[in-house]
Amino acid sequence: MKKIEMKNPVVEMDGDEMTRVLWQWIKDILICPYVDLKTEYYDLGLVNRDKTDDQVTVDAANANKKYKVGVKCATITPNAQRVEEYKLKQMWKSPNGTIRRILDGTVFRAPILAKGITPYIPGWKKPIVLARHAYGDVYSGVETRTAQGDRAYLVVEVENGEVKEKLLVQDFKNGGGIVQSVHNTDKSIESFARSCFNYALDVKMPLWFATKDTISKKYDHHFKDIFNDIYEKEYKEKFEAAGIEYMYTLIDDAVARIVRSEGGVLWACKNYDGDVMSDMVATAYGSLGMMTSVLVSPDGNYEFEAAHGTVTRHYYKYLKGETTSTNSVATIFAWTGALAKRGELDGTPELTAFAKKLEKATVQTIEEGKMTGDLVLLFKSEGVTPVKLDSEAFLKAVAEKL
Ligand code: NAP
Ligand code: MG
Numbered sequence: 001m002k003k004i005e006m007k008n009p010v011v012e013m014d015g016d017e018m019t020r021v022l023w024q025w026i027k028d029i030l031i032c033p034y035v036d037l038k039t040e041y042y043d044l045g046l047v048n049r050d051k052t053d054d055q056v057t058v059d060a061a062n063a064n065k066k067y068k069v070g071v072k073c074a075t076i077t078p079n080a081q082r083v084e085e086y087k088l089k090q091m092w093k094s095p096n097g098t099i100r101r102i103l104d105g106t107v108f109r110a111p112i113l114a115k116g117i118t119p120y121i122p123g124w125k126k127p128i129v130l131a132r133h134a135y136g137d138v139y140s141g142v143e144t145r146t147a148q149g150d151r152a153y154l155v156v157e158v159e160n161g162e163v164k165e166k167l168l169v170q171d172f173k174n175g176g177g178i179v180q181s182v183h184n185t186d187k188s189i190e191s192f193a194r195s196c197f198n199y200a201l202d203v204k205m206p207l208w209f210a211t212k213d214t215i216s217k218k219y220d221h222h223f224k225d226i227f228n229d230i231y232e233k234e235y236k237e238k239f240e241a242a243g244i245e246y247m248y249t250l251i252d253d254a255v256a257r258i259v260r261s262e263g264g265v266l267w268a269c270k271n272y273d274g275d276v277m278s279d280m281v282a283t284a285y286g287s288l289g290m291m292t293s294v295l296v297s298p299d300g301n302y303e304f305e306a307a308h309g310t311v312t313r314h315y316y317k318y319l320k321g322e323t324t325s326t327n328s329v330a331t332i333f334a335w336t337g338a339l340a341k342r343g344e345l346d347g348t349p350e351l352t353a354f355a356k357k358l359e360k361a362t363v364q365t366i367e368e369g370k371m372t373g374d375l376v377l378l379f380k381s382e383g384v385t386p387v388k389l390d391s392e393a394f395l396k397a398v399a400e401k402l
Pocket of ligand 2: 275276279
């Protein structure tokens with residue numbers, strides 16, 4: 001068989017632990033036999049990040065800007081224990097954080113549905129796609145501890161240093177405490193809004209956006225205003241033509257509505273809400289191993305990855321020579337997402353078609369009863385008895401289907 005040609009490379013960011021093992025197997029078993037794979041390779045494994053003083057992460061993000069499409073393996077975000085384990089020069093920052101800062105944009109997370117895997121919330125019949133703003137708020141917050149007698153202010157200066165505003169945050173006269181300040185920018189919120197409106201139109205899903213503007217009358221209210229302005233001016237007609245709606249509500253109301261809904265909604269969340277709610281949504285759909293994630297930047301860059309981590313517990317078993325049954329579906333879909341987008345941007349429909357076939361083969365393999373251990377307990381389908389496969393055997397079963 002003649003392999004499918006690629007015009008331009010995708011940026012390949014390798015990672016750590018069990019997902020690094022799966023990464024190689026996915027390429028060997030499912031992609032390279034069919035596609036003449038062109039990638040620009042960056043090793044974001046912790047060993048190489050340490051060796052390059054984390055320059056490799058910055059280089060990979062910049063390459064993602066240049067080539068528009070990247071695919072990333074899960075990576076370790078070091079903590080004190082990892083510094084010890086890997087004898088690191090320092091506690092390097094989260095690679096995902098670095099990439100998001102460089103690309104800006106919005107993270108969209110979508111569950112992969114397969115017949116037989118019933119969500120923990122049985123009313124959810126369609127996917128809920130979660131759009132997480134990937135800039136600012138508490139993730140670039142400034143915080144400190146205060147002592148009794150301290151007074152904390154929020155101070156804003158104009159360019160020449162003159163104080164424009166000074167607001168008392170708290171007078172700690174009755175005892176010390178903590179204080180935090182957070183920010184966002186109009187530019188980032190505007191691009192978040194446009195990314196969400198565009199994505200909703202792309203996938204023809206209604207868009208819900210929620211904050212706590214009744215309590216946060218300036219900060220959260222500003223998010224609401226920016227979304228409303230952009231919607232009225234640029235998207236209202238397009239939404240009406242597509243037959244979808246935009247709804248703003250309070251975050252607590254949104255949570256209640258989501259639980260009662262049947263899915264089929266694009267749910268836009270501020271950074272922290274998105275962090276928390278995406279793990280809730282992923283888990284409720286069945287398994288962390290079935291959630292994909294894509295970072296879309298306002299200037300049209302795409303970075304695809306699985307939503308889960310490096311699956312450390314399985315990796316330690318693997319190192320002892322034991323077989324594992326680790327779910328590779330989200331990582332397969334990271335690759336197919338990147339290849340499909342590459343094909344779309346390059347005008348190579350064979351590549352996009354291959355990616356769609358690989359996705360279909362993956363889901364069908366599960367629906368026919370072949371799956372990894374995390375899914376076996378969840379699987380219920382009349383006349384189909386689920387069989388637990390090890391990590392490599394599952395990939396081979398998908399290859400056979402493909
Ligand atoms: P994790 O790797 O997502 O795994 C947590 C647990 O969830 C696993 O032990 C496993 O449960 C289950 N699980 C997750 N993915 C699975 C899969 N594909 N197949 C089967 N089971 C799966 O999270 P973690 O253990 O908290 O973090 C491990 C490392 O990943 C950390 O160093 C963290 O920094 C990093 N991390 C990276 C990213 C990223 O790069 N995007 C995201 C999150 C975490 P059982 O053990 O019960 O089987
Ligand atoms: Mg999280």
